[in-house]
Amino acid sequence: MTNIILLGPPGAGKGTQAGHLVESRNLVQLSTGDMLREAKSSGTEMGNMVAGVMARGELVTDEIVIGLIREKLETVKADGFIFDGFPRTLAQADALGDLLAENGETLDAVIELQVDDETLVQRIVNRAAEAVAAGGEARADDNEESVRIRLMEYYKKTAPLIGYYHAKGNLSSVDGLGEIVEVQEAIAGVVEA
Numbered sequence: 001m002t003n004i005i006l007l008g009p010p011g012a013g014k015g016t017q018a019g020h021l022v023e024s025r026n027l028v029q030l031s032t033g034d035m036l037r038e039a040k041s042s043g044t045e046m047g048n049m050v051a052g053v054m055a056r057g058e059l060v061t062d063e064i065v066i067g068l069i070r071e072k073l074e075t076v077k078a079d080g081f082i083f084d085g086f087p088r089t090l091a092q093a094d095a096l097g098d099l100l101a102e103n104g105e106t107l108d109a110v111i112e113l114q115v116d117d118e119t120l121v122q123r124i125v126n127r128a129a130e131a132v133a134a135g136g137e138a139r140a141d142d143n144e145e146s147v148r149i150r151l152m153e154y155y156k157k158t159a160p161l162i163g164y165y166h167a168k169g170n171l172s173s174v175d176g177l178g179e180i181v182e183v184q185e186a187i188a189g190v191v192e193a
């Protein structure tokens with residue numbers, strides 16, 4: 001099994017890079033953001049409960065997202081998992097460690113994608129515009145106000161995970177500013193090592 005966390009602020013490229021790892025290594029992507037958006041669009045009780053929190057750009061409770069991940073780890077068979085957008089708090093990181101240990105699994109790598117704030121905001125604004133240009137709808141949280149809150153949530157609650165995983169010895173940092181393929185190559189280098 002290969003278990004990898006992609007860590008980084010909103011707009012860092014976690015989803016894009018997770019998609020590539022899925023194709024090239026037969027891993028399953030676990031994106032709590034995708035799971036929550038799915039719950040929201042299918043109108044489940046939990047989906048309705050989290051919709052406002054997500055639209056504002058705040059974090060959903062640890063209990064909810066840990067529950068989502070627990071269920072996937074119990075039911076999905078895979079050669080390994082890419083965690084995309086999870087964990088986002090220290091409590092989630094501890095819970096993930098416990099869940100993996102319960103299944104006799106370990107974490108192989110935590111890859112931090114480094115991108116400056118100005119680029120992050122620009123990427124998210126572009127993503128929203130592209131969604132609309134393609135005839136769809138932008139994500140409810142891809143607006144400037146929510147992006148500011150998402151960044152603040154990242155620095156307050158998620159960035160401490162960088163130190164946490166550094167101390168555990170499995171952190172690698174990758175420059176997330178280059179072309180998509182360049183970042184892919186840098187990540188592949190970490191995964192192979």
Ligand code: AMP
Nearest residue numbers: 032033054057058059060065085086088
């Ligand atoms: P994402 O698609 O990863 O950018 O997540 C979109 C939104 O879903 C976040 O801004 C949060 O509101 C919520 N969310 C996703 N993953 C988590 C998580 N691990 N913990 C708390 N909230 C989350």
